Amino acid sequence: MKFVQLSIDEFNEYAYHSNESSIFQSEAWAKLKSNWTPYYLGVKDNEELIAACLVLCRSVPFGFNFAYAPRGPLLNFKDKELLNFFISNIKSFLKTKKVLLAKFDPNIVIASYPFDEKEKVPTAKNDVLIQELNHVGLKHCGYTLLIKDTIQPRIQLVYPLEETFDHRIPSKTMKKVRASIKKDVIIKEEHDSKSLVAMVHCTEQRHQIKLRNEKYFNDILDAFKENACVLACYSDDILLSACLLVKSKNTTEILYSGYDDNYKQYNSTYPLRYESIRWAKEHGCTEFSFGGVEGTLDDGLTMFKSSFNPLIHVFVGEFDLLPIPLLSKLTQVFYPMLKKYIM
Numbered sequence: 135m136k137f138v139q140l141s142i143d144e145f146n147e148y149a150y151h152s153n154e155s156s157i158f159q160s161e162a163w164a165k166l167k168s169n170w171t172p173y174y175l176g177v178k179d180n181e182e183l184i185a186a187c188l189v190l191c192r193s194v195p196f197g198f199n200f201a202y203a204p205r206g207p208l209l210n211f212k213d214k215e216l217l218n219f220f221i222s223n224i225k226s227f228l229k230t231k232k233v234l235l236a237k238f239d240p241n242i243v244i245a246s247y248p249f250d251e252k253e254k255v256p257t258a259k260n261d262v263l264i265q266e267l268n269h270v271g272l273k274h275c276g277y278t279l280l281i282k283d284t285i286q287p288r289i290q291l292v293y294p295l296e297e298t299f300d301h302r303i304p305s306k307t308m309k310k311v312r313a314s315i316k317k318d319v320i321i322k323e324e325h326d327s328k329s330l331v332a333m334v335h336c337t338e339q340r341h342q343i344k345l346r347n348e349k350y351f352n353d354i355l356d357a358f359k360e361n362a363c364v365l366a367c368y369s370d371d372i373l374l375s376a377c378l379l380v381k382s383k384n385t386t387e388i389l390y391s392g393y394d395d396n397y398k399q400y401n402s403t404y405p406l407r408y409e410s411i412r413w414a415k416e417h418g419c420t421e422f423s424f425g426g427v428e429g430t431l432d433d434g435l436t437m438f439k440s441s442f443n444p445l446i447h448v449f450v451g452e453f454d455l456l457p458i459p460l461l462s463k464l465t466q467v468f469y470p471m472l473k474k475y476i477m
Contacts, residue, residue: 135216136178137223140186145174148186149208150383154241157382158204158286159188162357166350170202175227177209177220185209185220191231192476198461200476201228201236204286211242214266221270221455229457234465235472236455238272239286245448246292249440252431255279255289258448272453279429284452285477287426291436291444292385295422299415300408302443310404310441317400319369321409327351329366333376333392340395351378354389361417365409367393367402374402379410386414387423407442 140148142161149159157163164172170190177185187207191199207224209216228236245258256279264274281287293302300308331348338345355362358380366376375393379386388410393403407424414422424439431446456462465472 135184135219137220137227138176138178140174140176140183142174144183145176145186145188148176148183149188152186152208154205154208155383156205156241156385157358157361157380157387159186159206159208159241160382161188162359162361163204164188164190165357166353168353173227173231175224177216177223185216187220187224189224189228189236191228191233194234194472194476197232199228199231199233200465200472201231201233201455202285203236203238205239205241207238207240211240211263211266214270217266218270221272225271225455225457228455233457235462235469236457237285238453238455239284240450240453242450243447244450247446247448249291249431249444249446252446255429255431255446255448260450263450267453272455274450275452275454278451281426281428286449288449288451289429289431290426290447290449291424291439292447293411293422293424293442293444295411295415295420299412303408303411304441304443307404307441307443310401311408314401314405317369319367319374319400319402319405321405322366322368323413324364324366325355327355327364327378329373329376330364330378330390330392332373333366333394334390335392336394337392346390351390354378354380363413365406365413367400367406369397369400369402372397374400375406377406377410379413381414381417381419383418384420385423386410386417386419386421388425403438407439411442 146161170192173189175187176183187203189201189203191201194200244260247254334345362380367374374397377391378389411422427436
């Protein structure tokens, strides 16, 4: 086996066909992170590419760097020899880049439950897998439940897409979808971010928070091209709500959404999600992700998402790789403060 830096084309080809494929392990995602330096790393065996990983690096004080492999690495985790070889070589590579701490959050689901079994989520574990990854140098950051505890949420609501895309949606929810459509609500597919920006601004005002700007949303649309769009909901040319969809090979993710509270009587978020699921099905996906949720699974947004009868996916979580042992352990202690600086 040989550890190599990959060309972008080599990485794209492998990542697209990987079982762990996601929008986050992609050239397009790397382009969005313009203040990070991307490295495309891999392992070849007799010139066949058998593992790959996008690692993003960002500078931190005193000439060091922080690294993050979003939903990576991509490989057969059951191949212990390959796993050990790849991680040990990534560690050595990152040490040459003066990386103090590297975060990995593999695209591995350790449990999947119907929403009415949500009480099982806090006890979902795979200690055997954790021990195997720990053995190769990846230190588990715990079975966290809150969104703020990880870069990518561990708990996600995912709608499986089978032959009939809306087969799982409960009749009560479909009644709300149809009732909204009867109010002359229509959904338009758009390829600029104007409607999304307007609706995200409504969310910002409602919750007194600051989200992304128009340039960032346009950058997503430009980076993912035909694999991304904005769906916007209107009634008599009045904008009611909008969302941003991005797809990988098998999964469509809803990355951002918002609605105008002045028109909540239209219940436009129901047909908007319904059409988002349809879009995912029509674009060849096998699942639609409603995105991350708090592990308590009891807030208002989670209950809205649950009305479509998704599954709860519990991911394995984050791992730390420590390229410079003593300094890396110190960085772990100060990571909560560092996270605010780099994210």
